[in-house]
Amino acid sequence: MMVHFIGAGPGAPDLITVRGLDLIKRCPVCLYAGSLVPREVVDAAPKDARVLDTAPMALEEIIAEMEAAHSRGEDVARVHSGDPSLYGAIAEQMRLLVARGIAYDIIPGVPAFAAAAAALGTELTLPEIAQTIILTRTNGKASVMPEGESLELLGASGATLAIHLSIRNLKSIERALVPHYGADCPVAVVYRASWPDEQIIRGTLTDIWGKVREAKITRTALVLVGPVLGESQFRDSALYDATYEHVLRNRKTKAAT
Numbered sequence: 001m002m003v004h005f006i007g008a009g010p011g012a013p014d015l016i017t018v019r020g021l022d023l024i025k026r027c028p029v030c031l032y033a034g035s036l037v038p039r040e041v042v043d044a045a046p047k048d049a050r051v052l053d054t055a056p057m058a059l060e061e062i063i064a065e066m067e068a069a070h071s072r073g074e075d076v077a078r079v080h081s082g083d084p085s086l087y088g089a090i091a092e093q094m095r096l097l098v099a100r101g102i103a104y105d106i107i108p109g110v111p112a113f114a115a116a117a118a119a120l121g122t123e124l125t126l127p128e129i130a131q132t133i134i135l136t137r138t139n140g141k142a143s144v145m146p147e148g149e150s151l152e153l154l155g156a157s158g159a160t161l162a163i164h165l166s167i168r169n170l171k172s173i174e175r176a177l178v179p180h181y182g183a184d185c186p187v188a189v190v191y192r193a194s195w196p197d198e199q200i201i202r203g204t205l206t207d208i209w210g211k212v213r214e215a216k217i218t219r220t221a222l223v224l225v226g227p228v229l230g231e232s233q234f235r236d237s238a239l240y241d242a243t244y245e246h247v248l249r250n251r252k253t254k255a256a257t
Contacts, residue, residue, distance in 0.1 A: 003066055003076045003097060005090050007083040007109015008032070012194035013040040015115070020079075020107045027077035029069045031062060036081035036220070038195075045077070063096050070102050083111040086135060087164055113162040115193035116222045119200060122229060124160050130228040132159035138166040138173065151176035160226035167221040170209040177225060178205050186230035191221040
């Protein structure tokens with residue numbers, strides 16, 4: 001028996017991995033985070049499968065379902081949104097499974113920041129503009145940020161920031177980042193990336209709060225910050241430069257042959 005932690009992707013049902021979907025199709029028990037995972041994904045479960053939305057369930061209830069499946073020798077598809085390794089709240093589930101001797105594995109999924117970048121039609125790393133992406137969040141109701149991971153400190157890097165679970169904290173984001181990025185630094189807010197009701201709001205550190213407030217977006221949105229979002233004057237990557245030699249494209253070797 002195995003509990004499969006499956007990343008369902010950012011929202012669009014067809015953005016789940018082939019492996020993840022195949023497991024859902026054959027698992028007799030399917031537990032999914034219904035607040036963020038579309039029902040269409042788990043509709044692929046067997047007709048007689050036990051399918052439960054875990055949004056209203058407590059951790060103890062979820063583990064109890066896994067234990068019951070374990071006693072029956074039935075595999076469990078535990079379906080989370082995005083990629084389970086990012087804000088997936090799977091660590092505490094896995095810890096309890098280990099204590100109970102229940103095996104598990106993890107199937108990665110398309111993360112929200114990747115879907116947001118696709119929606120924006122942009123690359124988040126540009127030569128000599130930005131080569132680092134920081135995935136982070138701000139203090140929230142559920143937990144505070146660890147010491148040393150504040151936006152004030154992270155922003156000093158000048159990297160592209162993908163700020164999760166923070167759409168209600170845009171004013172504090174502005175205060176923390178303007179000293180590092182400048183008031184006119186481009187910001188993009190992507191609401192429900194890849195869903196049918198996806199929305200994109202573009203602005204700067206100083207005006208994005210008003211635009212988001214006007215749109216009445218209060219949850220399920222990712223905030224992207226960095227000069228890469230508004231940059232069009234960047235040099236081409238050397239990867240496909242005809243004059244750039246590497247192990248798979250050596251001009252001297254070609255000339256010799």
